[in-house]
Structure formats: C-alpha cells, structure tokens
Amino acid sequence: xxxxxxxxxxxxxxxxxxxxxxxxLAEAGDDLQGVELLRFAIxxxxxxxxGLGGMVHLRGxxxxxxxRLVASSGLPPARxxxxxxxxxxxxxxxxxxxxxxxxxRVSMANVVGGIPQQPPSGRPDGSAAExxxxxxxxxxxxxxLLCPGGPVGALSVVTVASHEPSPGQLAFFDALGRWAGERLxxxxxxxxxxxxxxxxxxxxxxxxxxxxxTVGTWDWDIRTGDVIWNDAMxxxxxxxxxxxxxxxxxxxGIVHPDDLPWVLAEMDEAICAGRMYSSEYRVxxxxxxxxxxxxxxxxxxxxxxxxxxxxxTLWDVTKTHDDxxxxxxxxxxxAERAAADRAARIKQLTRALAEAATVRDVVEACADxxxxxxxxxxxxLAFLEGDHLRPVGFTGYSxxxxxxxxxxxxxxGLPIAESxxxxxxxxxxxxxxxxxxxPTTADLPxxxxxxxxxxxxxxxxxxPVGSCVVSFSEPxxxxxxxxxxxxxxxxxxxxxxxxxxxxxxEHTRARELQRGLLPHGLPCLPAVTAAARxxxxxxxxxxxxxxxxxIPLSADxxxxxxxxxxxxxxxxxxxxxxxxxxxxxxxxxxxxxDELLSHLNDLVxxxxxxxxxxCLYLVYDATNRSCALARAxxxxxxxxxxxxxxxxxxADPNSPxxxxxxxxxxxxxxxxEGSLLVLYTDGLVESPTFDIDQGMTQLAKALNGAITGSPxxxxxxxxxxxxxxECLECLCDRLTTTLLxxxxxxxxxxxxxxxxxxxxGDDMACWPLPDHPRAAGEAREHVRAQLRAWHLDxxxxxxxxxxxxxxxxxxxxxxxxxxxRLLRSNVLxxxxxxxxxxxxxxxxxxxxxxxGRGLQLVAALSHRWGTRFTANGKCIWTEQPLKPESxxxxxxxxxxxxxxxxxD
Numbered sequence: 001x002x003x004x005x006x007x008x009x010x011x012x013x014x015x016x017x018x019x020x021x022x023x024x025l026a027e028a029g030d031d032l033q034g035v036e037l038l039r040f041a042i043x044x045x046x047x048x049x050x051g052l053g054g055m056v057h058l059r060g061x062x063x064x065x066x067x068r069l070v071a072s073s074g075l076p077p078a079r080x081x082x083x084x085x086x087x088x089x090x091x092x093x094x095x096x097x098x099x100x101x102x103x104x105r106v107s108m109a110n111v112v113g114g115i116p117q118q119p120p121s122g123r124p125d126g127s128a129a130e131x132x133x134x135x136x137x138x139x140x141x142x143x144x145l146l147c148p149g150g151p152v153g154a155l156s157v158v159t160v161a162s163h164e165p166s167p168g169q170l171a172f173f174d175a176l177g178r179w180a181g182e183r184l185x186x187x188x189x190x191x192x193x194x195x196x197x198x199x200x201x202x203x204x205x206x207x208x209x210x211x212x213x214t215v216g217t218w219d220w221d222i223r224t225g226d227v228i229w230n231d232a233m234x235x236x237x238x239x240x241x242x243x244x245x246x247x248x249x250x251x252x253g254i255v256h257p258d259d260l261p262w263v264l265a266e267m268d269e270a271i272c273a274g275r276m277y278s279s280e281y282r283v284x285x286x287x288x289x290x291x292x293x294x295x296x297x298x299x300x301x302x303x304x305x306x307x308x309x310x311x312x313t314l315w316d317v318t319k320t321h322d323d324x325x326x327x328x329x330x331x332x333x334x335a336e337r338a339a340a341d342r343a344a345r346i347k348q349l350t351r352a353l354a355e356a357a358t359v360r361d362v363v364e365a366c367a368d369x370x371x372x373x374x375x376x377x378x379x380x381l382a383f384l385e386g387d388h389l390r391p392v393g394f395t396g397y398s399x400x401x402x403x404x405x406x407x408x409x410x411x412x413g414l415p416i417a418e419s420x421x422x423x424x425x426x427x428x429x430x431x432x433x434x435x436x437x438x439p440t441t442a443d444l445p446x447x448x449x450x451x452x453x454x455x456x457x458x459x460x461x462x463x464p465v466g467s468c469v470v471s472f473s474e475p476x477x478x479x480x481x482x483x484x485x486x487x488x489x490x491x492x493x494x495x496x497x498x499x500x501x502x503x504x505x506e507h508t509r510a511r512e513l514q515r516g517l518l519p520h521g522l523p524c525l526p527a528v529t530a531a532a533r534x535x536x537x538x539x540x541x542x543x544x545x546x547x548x549x550x551i552p553l554s555a556d557x558x559x560x561x562x563x564x565x566x567x568x569x570x571x572x573x574x575x576x577x578x579x580x581x582x583x584x585x586x587x588x589x590x591x592x593x594d595e596l597l598s599h600l601n602d603l604v605x606x607x608x609x610x611x612x613x614x615c616l617y618l619v620y621d622a623t624n625r626s627c628a629l630a631r632a633x634x635x636x637x638x639x640x641x642x643x644x645x646x647x648x649x650x651a652d653p654n655s656p657x658x659x660x661x662x663x664x665x666x667x668x669x670x671x672x673e674g675s676l677l678v679l680y681t682d683g684l685v686e687s688p689t690f691d692i693d694q695g696m697t698q699l700a701k702a703l704n705g706a707i708t709g710s711p712x713x714x715x716x717x718x719x720x721x722x723x724x725x726e727c728l729e730c731l732c733d734r735l736t737t738t739l740l741x742x743x744x745x746x747x748x749x750x751x752x753x754x755x756x757x758x759x760x761g762d763d764m765a766c767w768p769l770p771d772h773p774r775a776a777g778e779a780r781e782h783v784r785a786q787l788r789a790w791h792l793d794x795x796x797x798x799x800x801x802x803x804x805x806x807x808x809x810x811x812x813x814x815x816x817x818x819x820x821r822l823l824r825s826n827v828l829x830x831x832x833x834x835x836x837x838x839x840x841x842x843x844x845x846x847x848x849x850x851x852g853r854g855l856q857l858v859a860a861l862s863h864r865w866g867t868r869f870t871a872n873g874k875c876i877w878t879e880q881p882l883k884p885e886s887x888x889x890x891x892x893x894x895x896x897x898x899x900x901x902x903x904d
Contacts, residue, residue: 025179038071041155041180046074048172049141049165051157056145056180057086057094058153067094067153068262069480075158077429077477079134084480094154097142101151103174105141107161108134137161141170143177145184152181216314220248220297222271222307222461225499227251236293236316238285245354252492253350256282256290257343258481260488268491271307272462274299280317284343291318307461345373349489353496358504362496363393370470370489371395374482378450378471380405381458381497384420387411389467396471401448413440416467419455423464425487426455430475452476454486458494465494465501513570517577519549526825527556527622529755531728533736535683537568537748544748545572545613546681547580551587554866554877556622556759556825559587562679562752563615563634566656575611579603579657583617590868593617593630594664597657601632604658612658616679622759623823625671630664632657635685635692638678638699639671646700673758678703683749684739695739702738728753763824769807771816779803779820783830786822795880798861799830802878805854806832809876814838827863827879835873 024044042054053074057067066088072080086094096104134140139161144151155177159165165173216233220226225248234241237254244250255263259281270277277297284290297312352365363381371379378396382389387409391402410417415438419426428434429452431445438444445451450471458465468490478486522530530550537544545565553559561583565572582603586596596617604611616637618629629637629649633656636648651667654660671677678699685695732753740749765786769775780800787796803820810818814836823829840855858865862878869875 025176037180037183038155039073041176042071042073042157045155045157045173045176048176049157049159049169050163051141051159052138054155054157055080055083055094056153056155057083057098058145059088059098059151067098068484070153071480081427081483084483093140093142094156097144097154097156098151101144101146103141103143103170103177105139105165108138108140108158134158141165141173143173145181146178147181147184152184155180218251218295218297218312218314220310222309225249225495233314236291236314237283238287238289240286247354249350249354249492249496253347253354254283254285256284257346257485257488258282260491261484264488264491267310268459268462270297271299271310274301274307277310277312291316293317345369346485346489349373350492353492356496356500358507359392359497359500362493362500363395365496366468366493367393367395374470374486375472376470377473378448378469380416380469380471381466381493382406382416382469383466383501384410384417384464389414389417392466396450397448404447405444408441413438415453415455416469420457420464420467423457423459425457425483425490426453427478427483428453428455429477449473452478454478454483456486456490456493458490458497460491460494460498463498465498468493513573517573517580518547522550523552525550525552525556525558526759527558527620527757528560529728529757530560531732531753533732533751535736535740535749535751537683544568544683545576546683546748546750547576548679548750548752549580549583550752550754551584553587553590553619554868554879555821555823555829555831555875558620558622559583560618560620560677560679560752560754561587561615562681562750563613564681564683564750565611565613568748575604575607575613579613579615583615588866590866592666593619593628594662594666597630597632597654597660597664598662601657601660601662607658612656614656614682618677618679620671620677620754620756622757622825623764625673625756625758626668627671627677627756628666628668630654630666632660632664635680635682635696638680638696638703639669640676640678640703642672642674644704646703648696648700671756673756675756676703677752677754677756678735679752679754681748681750683747684736684751686747698739699735702735728755759823759825764821766819766821769818769820771811771818773808773811775811775818776804776807779807779832782820783822790824792824792828792882795828798880799828802830802858802861803832805858806830806876806878809840809854810834810836813840814873824882827881829877829879831875831877833870833873833875837869837874839867839874840876 038056042056045051046054051074054072055069055075056071058070059067067086069080069084069086072083086092088095088098093104093106096106137160139159140156141159142154142156145153145155155173157173216236217230218233219228226246227248228246229237229239229244231241234244237251239250239254252260252263263279263281266279267277277299278295280292280294282290283293293314294317295312295314297310299307300309300311302308346369349365349369352369353362356362356365359381363379366381367379370376376396378394380391380394380397380402382391382405384390389406389408389410391406394402405414405416408414410421415426415428415434428437431451434445434453435442448471450473452472452475454470456468456470458468470486518534519532522532528550532548534546534548545567546563547565548562549560551559551561561580563576563579563583565576565579579600582600583596586599591599597615600613600615604613613632614634615632616629616634618627618637620627629651631651631653633653636651636653638646638648640646649667649669652665654664680699682692682695685699686692687695690698732751735753736749736751765782767778767782769778780803783800783803784796787793787799799822807818807820810816810832814834816835819831819833821829821831821833823831858878863881865876865878867874867876
C-alpha cells in the first residue's frame, strides 16, 4: 500500500481508483465549463499523480505571444503569480508540452535538459529564493490540452522528483489533457457572453466583415494619444464616424478586457524595442457584437530618433480564428452579471480617461470607476520625483497618512516605489503578507486601515510616469482575471496621467504668464475708483488675450483701456502684453484716444496678417468731468448715471486693430459726478446661445438690478459720498454671477468698473498772464497767495521757482496766451499753457552758456513733469507730492541752493 500510494493509483482494468476517475470525467463532461472545467482537471491530475499542485496555461491572443496562466490549485499564490506568463518558445515544461504536443517531465532544480531555466516573469537571476524557482527534489509533469485543431494550452503538475509517474499514470494524464481540450472545443462552439471570451451570438441580419480583404488603417500619435482611422477601420470596430473622438483610450476601450494586458504590453515592447508591432485580440463593438482582429504596425521616429508615431493595418479574422481560445462559462448567473457590470464600468472609465484634461480629472475618473469595479476601498496616484513620492490624488485615506507616505524615501521599503522601479505590478493579499515582505514599513497597513493592495506601475510609451495603489478593506486573493484587468487599466491610467501632467504643466505656465501680464492691482486715484475681474474660459480652452488697465495721467486725468486679442493661446497672451506695454508708453506721451489707436493699429499690422485685436481707449478729466473715447472694433462702454439709468454711447466702432484704416472716430461726453463706466470684452456679453446685442441688453438689466438692489456703502451710508472700492468689488461679483451663472464659457472675459469723481472747485485755481517779462513775477504772487490759502506754505518757494521758470520759457521761446493753473489732489500740480506747438526739451548747457538750464531746474525740483498738447497749443506741467515721505527736494537743499548749484 505504501508503494502504491507513493506511485499513485493505476489506470486500467485493475485500477479501480482510475476507473472511478474516468467515470467522474464522463459525469462532469456536461456540467463543467471554462475555469471550473480547468480547475477540475487540475484537481484530478494532482490526485492521480500524487502531486503538490497544478496549473493550466492557455495560448495568448497573438501568435507567439506565449502562454498565460488561467487556473491553479494547491500552489502558494506567490509561486503561481510568478508563472502568470510563460514564453511559448522557452524551455519551461508548459511551453515544451504545448510546442511538442506531447507530455514532458522536467526537473525543477533550475535546469531543464541541461539548459538553464529562465524565470517565467523575466527576472534576471536564478536564485532559489525567487518564487518562480523550486527546491531541489521537485519536478514538473506537463501535457498539452489537445483538440482537433491542435494544442491550445498545457496542464502541469508539480511532483516529488523521486516518485516518477508510472506508465499508467502518464496514460491517464495524457487522456485527461485530451478530455479537457475536447471539452474546451465543445464549449467554444456555442459562445455565450463570457469573461474570458467576450464572444456573443451575432444578431439576425448582422453583417460583420469576414474577409481578410477588409483592411482598416490606423495612425497613432504616441505623444498626444490621437489616432486617425480610415472608414474600413471604423466599420470593423462598429464605431460611428460622427461620434469617434480620435483618442487611443477609446481604441483600448473596445479591446476585450481579458486581452487588453497583452495588447498594451506588446505595444510598449514594440515601442521600446523599435520593432514591428503585431497582435491578435478580441474586440467588443458598441452594438454588442464581438470579433477577432489582427493588426500590424510600424514605428515612426522623429529627427532625434525618439518614437513619434505608429502606423499600421487591421483586419477581421473572426472566420478563420481558432475558436478554441473562446472559453465559455455557464449561462446567466451572478458571476456573469458581475463581469458584465465590470465591463460596463471599464468602458465608462476609458471614456472618462479620454475626456480627462487635468491630473485631478484622472484621479476622479479612477475613484468613480476603478474602485466600484473591484470593490476597492482606497486609491492613491503618485509621481516619483527624486527619492520621494509626490501624491497627486487619493481617496479612502486620511491626509495625514498620505503626507506620511510622501515623507518616506522611495528607497525606504515602499512597495509603491518598488513596483515603479521594477516596472512590475505587485499584489499583496493580506496585512500579514505585507508585513512579511516589507518589515521596514510594517506599521503602514494598520495606519492606513487597509488589508490588501495592488501596487501598479504607470508606464506610458515605455517611460515610467508614476504609481497607482488600489487597496481593499479586507484580505483578498487576486484572481488571474483581476490581475490582468488591473494591469491593463494601469496602462490606460498611465497614458491619461502623462497627458494630463503635460496639460497641467503647460496650462499652469500659460495661466501664470497671463496673470503676470495683467495688472496685479488697480491704482488708487482721486479721479476714479476702479475694480476689475478676469474670467478665464473653460478648462478645455487655452489662455486668451483679454486685458485692461487704468493709467494715471497729468492734471488728475486718467486713461482707461480694455482690449481683446482675437484667438486663444500663449501667442495671443504675449501679443496682449505687447499691446498693453505699448498703450502705457503711448499714454505717457499724452496722446488723444484716436492718435493712440492709430499707433496701436500700426503695431498690430506689423505683427502679421493673422493678428487682430479690439480695443477701447478712454480719457477722463476730473477737472471738467469730460470723457473722450475711441474704439477699434470693441463693444461700447455702459455708462450708468447717478440716477441709475444705463446707456451705451452711440459711435462708429471702427474696424479691429490690424484691419482698421485711421482716423478713428472720437466720442466726447460729460459725465455727472459719481457716474459709473462699465468696460467689458465680448466674452461677457456674447456666447453661442445669444448674440452681442442680446448680451448688452442683459448687461443693462443686470446693472440696473445690481445697483438698485445693492445695500448702501457702509463707508457712505447716506450716499453723501460715492461708493468705495469694496462696493465696486461686490458689484463685479454680482455682475459676473448674473451674466455667467457658474457655467463654463467658450471665451475668456474681462470686466472693468470705474466710478468717476470730479475735482472740487476749491482745489483748482487758474489765472491768465500777460505775454510780457513781468508775467513771471505775477505768477509767483499768484502761487504764493494760493498756497497760503491751501495751507501749503512749505511748498511755496519750490512752486514759485517752478512757475517762474515755466512762464519765463514761454515768454522767451513761445507765444501767448499764457495761463497758470494750480490743482490740489494727491499731488500739487502746476501748469503753464501757451499757444505754441513747440515741444520743450532738456539740453545740456555748456559752462560758458548764460541760459539753457531752466528745464534742468524744473526736472530737479519736481517729482514728475511733462508736456501735453491741447486744442490751442501745449501745456507744461509739474507735480509735487503732498505726502511728507515723498519729498520733491534733495535732502538739506533749498530751491535757491539748488538753483545756484545748477547755475554754477
């Protein structure tokens, strides 16, 4: 009995146990299918041979693609996992049995027939400590799974080497292989829905392309993920040309989930090795039908030798494909419904990943679709930067735990980092297994509250992108199907993450550029109170070219500008910056609105035929409440009078900059004290659902409602003073919320609100002067008396000297009439106007010159000075700050001292 137990029961007339096993096979033939059939065969083989455990490998989807593990029994998970994929041309027992269509027995002591055994998972060494290796004294017996069309896989049993199977046992083993192969062939003849096959009955009247002559062509941009299909390709996949989004994720979403790992692995291998890509796999069409396709692709590199594109062909091979690869499971049941639900979720995931633009979108898509598909409780997505992981998204974990993970060096025993470094998925079934494998971080399972993990490297186009952790709240034994699906999904997530990271990087850079080019804050001026908003377009749009600015001019005058460079992108943002800089430069020259737009038009025209911009330039004068504006293709401003009425100035808008022919029309108007100017770009009042006229009507209604319904300013509750800047900020928010109610826009928009103030009459003084040398003396007297009345005696001596010099220059070099004006606001302005158009210029006087130093003295005594032209001549002005922290004079020097210094 001992010898018989060691050698196993015999098959034949005298082998009662073997006869019973044959009877079991006959009884089970009609009841078992798919994976259950294979596990039953393993159990019978292990029992018959007295083995330690067994495995079944089936041929992969592509010819020469190797064998894949589909079922195992009696083996530790780590050892079975290491044999998930076997090279069909290699020396391992399953490969030799499959290749030779005959049973083989080999020693497992790392040597097969004198040939060094190679690790099934591609590990470089042959250490006996690796899970793929086996102790000395073990052997493996393998038989092919035979059917009428040839072998479709191999059944292997691990045995004790000293107990060689008898001829009777080997005969039963061979018969078991044929029996299993025939059952697989029979089950594939009627292919209902299956997790492994994905085959469906074709509906009556359906016509799928069956001839090899029906060839589709594809062109895949590896860097962007865009694909181009011809009409035949679309027909083969059953995709409507009008709905195809041209994304590689959509393509991969059509591939059967069981075959997706092979497809992605072969694509990456072809890209890394620079060779032809060839694969054969199943597809699940949108209409519910399925098919086998064969594809070949050729790699195209760029000028630097880097992979850029892959182009190829694809055709339907359903009619000629060996149906033995389609394993069927029993009819509708809980497992089938679960598989169908998972397939639906994976389709949703591929669609969500195709639409994901940012890293945050990728994280949300994974959380919404990956976790429910596998019943997972946690997710972490991270980039490896240097020696640390940088988590970019997580769910099911506390922020403190994720921050702790980020502080641990990647070399500190983290499996998430190890999986990325080795580019190999790692599956840990329990907390005990984790602690045994990673003792240096043994406290992490308890801290994170998880008990099983899938650590997935994210590899895109042959390059590591990051790592993904899918975790579970209870211990879990990952099936081969789950391992394949998670590995396949990690490839899709990797491609989406790489694209999203590039998008985030470029979008952030463009946004920062645009924010840096717009004003960081609007100036606080006596003549106006201003507030503004810039609203970027939706997430799929690039940055735009909208801009605005408020520029202080001389004599309490203010330039207000808003513009829009047509188009979106970094180029448009840079053009906007050039125009804004040009406007500020031209504004310093005190040009009229129409002249300034003429210069801007020349600048935009010089940029090329593809550049256009709209612009509105407005100058407000607080001394007389006048306003002059000119437009170049820009919408008119809304003027809100103090009584709440809203109107839009009527004027020819002219053509946009770059297409206009000067001169530009100018509109002059007088604004009552406390009027509100509303400047905007077309993104605020125009959309695909309504035109600009409708948008301006909505703006007028929104202004009326926002102003009449707004609470009184807390700084001026009795309305004795105009609303403050804070109230304008609130008004900006109400207007943007009303006009753009939380929905993504197709265009960026800018809004600028400006409340105008008049300079009080008590802060202005003006005198006519004779065109005579005595005018300088009269000017000094007027200045002295007025500054005494304003209690600015400390500025009297400096201002008298400035006025005397300016009037003296007019008398000597220009002509009358001469006027002197003083303005008091945040600065003291002294103006001398005359009837000449000659522009005064500072010149360097020689040592022997008796004059020529007047403007040097003016520049030295004043904080700021300049010239502007008027309707009757020109005006020379100077400014002195009224704040003590900004002295106009040099330290410890009086105006007379400075005058003597310049004269010397």
